[in-house]
Amino acid sequence: MNLDDFSDLIERPDSGTRRDAEERRERLIVPPGSLGRLDELAEWLSAAQASVPVKAIEQPRVVLFAGDHGVAELGVSGRESGSTHELVRAVLEGASPVAVLARRMGVPVRVVDAGLDCDPELLPETVVRRRVRRGSGRIDVGDALTVEEAEQAVRLGMAIADEEADSGTDLIVLGDLSVGGTTPASTLIAALCGTDASVVTGRGGAGIDDLAWMRKCAAIRDALRRARPVLGDQLELLAAVGGADLAATTGFLLQSAVRRMPVILDGVVSAACALVGQRAAFRAPDWWLAGQVSGEPAQTKALDRMALNPLLDHGVTVGEGTGALLALPLVQAAAALAAELPERTEPVKPEEPAVPVESDTD
Numbered sequence: 249m250n251l252d253d254f255s256d257l258i259e260r261p262d263s264g265t266r267r268d269a270e271e272r273r274e275r276l277i278v279p280p281g282s283l284g285r286l287d288e289l290a291e292w293l294s295a296a297q298a299s300v301p302v303k304a305i306e307q308p309r310v311v312l313f314a315g316d317h318g319v320a321e322l323g324v325s326g327r328e329s330g331s332t333h334e335l336v337r338a339v340l341e342g343a344s345p346v347a348v349l350a351r352r353m354g355v356p357v358r359v360v361d362a363g364l365d366c367d368p369e370l371l372p373e374t375v376v377r378r379r380v381r382r383g384s385g386r387i388d389v390g391d392a393l394t395v396e397e398a399e400q401a402v403r404l405g406m407a408i409a410d411e412e413a414d415s416g417t418d419l420i421v422l423g424d425l426s427v428g429g430t431t432p433a434s435t436l437i438a439a440l441c442g443t444d445a446s447v448v449t450g451r452g453g454a455g456i457d458d459l460a461w462m463r464k465c466a467a468i469r470d471a472l473r474r475a476r477p478v479l480g481d482q483l484e485l486l487a488a489v490g491g492a493d494l495a496a497t498t499g500f501l502l503q504s505a506v507r508r509m510p511v512i513l514d515g516v517v518s519a520a521c522a523l524v525g526q527r528a529a530f531r532a533p534d535w536w537l538a539g540q541v542s543g544e545p546a547q548t549k550a551l552d553r554m555a556l557n558p559l560l561d562h563g564v565t566v567g568e569g570t571g572a573l574l575a576l577p578l579v580q581a582a583a584a585l586a587a588e589l590p591e592r593t594e595p596v597k598p599e600e601p602a603v604p605v606e607s608d609t610d
Contacts, residue, residue, distance in 0.1 A: 249399045249402065249403075249483060250483070251402070251482040251483055251498075251502070251524075251525075251528035251529075252482075252528055252529075254502045254505075254506065254525075254528050254529040254532065255528065255529040255530065255531070257506045257529070258502070258505045258506055258529045258531050258532050258535075259531065260531050260534045261292065261295035261296045261298075261508075261534055261535065262295050262298045263295065265294055265295045265297075265298050265299065265300055266291050266292070266294065266295035268294075268300045269290065269291040269294035269295065269300050269301075269302065269586070270291055272300055272301060272586075272591070273287055273290070273291065273586065275591040275592055276586075276589045276590070276591055276592070277589060277590055277591070277592050278589060283582075283585060285559075285582075286578070286581060286582040286585060286586075287582070287586070289537075289559075289578070289579055289582035289583075290302050290582040290583055290585065290586030290587075291586075292537075293305075293510065293579065293582065293583055294586065296508060296510045296535065297418075298508075301586060301587040302583045302586045302587050303418075303583070303587070304580070304583055304584060304587065305418055305419050305576075305579065305580050305583055306418060307415075307416050307417050307418050307419075308355050308417070308418065308419045308420070308421060308576060309355065309356050309357075309358060309412060309417045309419075309420060309421070310346065310350050310355055310356070310357040310358065310420075310421045310422075310423065310569050310573060311358050311360065311408065311412065311420055311421070311422055311423070311500070311569075312339065312346075312357065312358070312359045312360070312422075312423045312424060312425050312568065312569055313360050313362050313405070313424055313425070313493040313494075313496050313497045313500070314332055314335070314336050314359055314360065314361050314362060314363075314364055314375075314424070314425040314426065314493060315332065315361075315362045315363030315364060315383070315384060315424075315425075315426050315429065315491050315492045315493030315494075315496075316329070316330050316331075316332045316363060316364055316365035316366075316383040316384065316426065316427055316428065317383070317384050317387075317392070317426060317427065317428030317429055317431065317432060317491050318383055318384055318385045318386035318387070318392075318428075319386050319387050319388060319428050319431045319432065319467050319471075320427045320428030320431075321386065322386075322388070322463050322464075322467055323460055323463055324428060324431050324452075324456070324460060324463050324464035324467055325427050325428045325430075325431075325452055325456065325460075326451075326452060326455050326456050326460075327427045328427070329427060329428065330365045330366065330383065330427065331427055332364055332365070332366075332425055332426055332427045333364055333366040333370045333371060335425045335426075335427075335568065336359055336361075336364070336371060336372070336375060336425055337370075337371070337372060339357060339359060339425065339568065340357070340359060340372045340374055340375070341372070344568060345566050345568065345570045346423065346566075346568040346569045346570045346573055349570065349573050349574065350573060353573070353576065353577070355421065355573065355576070358376060358408075358412075359374070359375050359376065359425065360375075360376040360378065360404070360408055360496065361375050361376060361377050361378065361379045362378070362379065362380055362401055362404060362405075362492040362493040362495075362496040363379060363380055363381055363382070363383060363384050363401070363491060363492025363493050363496075364379060364382070364383070365382050365383030366382075376408070378404050378407075379492075380393070380397050380400050380401045380404060380492040380495075380496070381393065381397055381492055384432075384490075384491035384492050384493075387431070387432055387435060387467070387471040387474070387488070387489045387490075387491075388466075388467040388470040388471050389470070391474075391487055391488050391489075392432060392486075392487060392488065392489060392490050392491045392492075393486070393487045393490070393491065393492060393495065394487060395483060395484060395487045397487065397492065397495075398483050398484075398486045398487035398490070398495045399483060401486075401492045401493075401495035401496040401499065402483065402486070402495050402496065402498060402499035402502075403499060404496045404499065405495070405496035405497055405498060405499030405500030405501070405502075405503065406499040406500065406502070406503035408496070408500055409499070409500045409501075409503035409504045409506075409507060409509065410503060410507065412504075412509065413504070413507035413509050417509065418509070418510075419509070419510050419511070419512070419576070419579070420504060420509060420510070420511040420512065421511075421512050421514075421539070421569055421572045421573045421576055422497070422500070422501070422511050422512065422513055422514060422518050422569065422572060423514040423515070423517075423518065423567065423568050423569020423570070423572060423573075424493060424497065424514070424515075424517040424518065424567065424568070424569070425493075425567075425568055426491075426493055426517065429491070429493065429494070429517050430450060430452045430515075430516050430517065430544060430546075431464055431467055431468060431471075432471070432489055432490050432491050432494055432520075433494065433516045433517045433519070433520035433521075433546060434448040434449060434450065434468050434516065434520070434544070434546040435448075435468050435471040435472055435475055435489045436475070436485065436486075436489060436490060436494070436520040436521075436523065436524060437516070437519070437520050437523055437546040437547075437549055437550045438468060438472055438475075438546065438549075439472055439475040439476060439479060439485065439489070440479070440523050440524070440527060440550075440553070441523075441549050441550070441553055443549065444469075444472075445465050445466075445468040445469035445472060446465055447545065447549070448468065448545055448546035448549060449461060449464050449465040449468055449545070449546075450516065450543065450544035450545050450546060450547075452464075452544075455565070471489045472489075474488050474489060475488055475489045482498075482524050482527055482528050485524065486498060486524065490524075493517075494517065494520065494521055494524075497517065497518060497521040498521040498524045498525055501518075501521055501522055501525045501532065501536065502525050502528060502529060502532060504535065505525075505529065505531070505532040505534075505535040505536075508535070509535070510535055510536070510537065511535060511536045511537070512536075512537045512538075512539040512572040512573075512575055512576065512579070513536055513537065513538050513539055513556070513572060514539055514540065514542070514567065514568075514569045514570070514571050514572035515540075515542035515544060515547060515565075515567050515571060516542055516544035516546050516547040516550070517567075518572075519538070519546070519547045519550040519551055519554075520546065520550060522536055522550065522554060522556075523550045523553060523554060526553070526554050533554045533555070533556060536554075536556065537556070537559065537575070537579070538551050538556040538557065538558040538559065539558065539559055539560065539571050539572030539573075539574070539575035539576075540558050540559065540560040540561065540562065540564055540571030540572060540574065540575060541558045541560070541561040541571075542564070542565055542567070542571060543563065543565050544565075559575040559578055559579075560574055560575050560578070562574070
């Protein structure tokens with residue numbers, strides 16, 4: 249597999265449709281610019297759907313890729329190594345922030361086991377059980393995956409994207425469930441942006457103290473030494489310093505763009521996978537929205553590199569797709585306003601030129 253092949257498969261959202269959407273916006277009864285960024289969102293969605301007026305988002309879905317990371321053994325996370333299955337249970341039992349919001353919004357949640365480090369009987373039956381391997385390796389001293397496992401994980405993500413597109417899903421809210429996942433994500437971003445470990449090291453969704461932050465920074469520094477020699481091959485990069493869940497997320501993002509299915513990104517993990525996807529197919533980010541600012545410095549770097557402007561900045565650091573799901577009503581509102589506001593019945597009269605005032609000194 250060569251991820252660069254996606255570059256020939258992914259097209260941009262339809263520019264002609266976007267121009268038609270912009271022209272229609274000029275005819276609505278509310279003044280141009282009065283809806284702010286909602287206009288931009290509606291035009292983007294209209295182009296993605298190739299539809300004017302834009303269609304309502306009726307079948308969104310939350311998709312969460314789950315995995316454990318060996319680097320968590322170093323104490324770089326606020327949670328215990330190998331405990332991601334507890335996060336999975338909380339989501340599917342309705343006891344996590346993303347589960348509460350999804351239930352309130354009526355959005356189904358799908359959790360995919362790409363690389364959890366637990367016995368299968370610890371997981372609810374509703375988990376998609378397509379595990380590539382049991383936990384990913386310690387990226388500071390060894391590869392997260394073999395290249396064959398990385399390809400298997402990418403293909404897993406592609407298959408999930410195809411299943412969603414075939415079932416009629418019209419927008420994806422993408423997130424992750426992991427312990428230690430922000431460390432490989434930050435490593436990928438540092439490698440692709442050419443920055444040092446200290447620039448991208450954050451404190452994760454669970455929060456860590458200064459000593460844990462220093463351990464995390466050291467782990468990213470060591471992983472970067474292993475990442476730089478394989479920067480020319482995205483699959484080898486994901487194998488060296490990614491993980492099963494990150495590789496699956498990357499495959500999901502790329503195939504979603506192939507299938508013209510819009511995606512809202514959540515935090516640093518989805519941003520890192522998106523950045524790998526951009527390296528493979530430069531048009532792919534046109535299909536993605538940045539849902540929120542997570543507070544992770546690596547996420548900020550990745551979004552800047554992809555020219556994605558986050559929709560929300562509420563200080564939400566919990567992860568699990570929560571911030572991206574909070575952005576969904578904004579996108580839905582933009583679509584509803586663009587589709588349902590009536591057009592003007594009369595053309596706007598041009599403003600009359602101002603009459604010059606004669607001076608008393610003339």
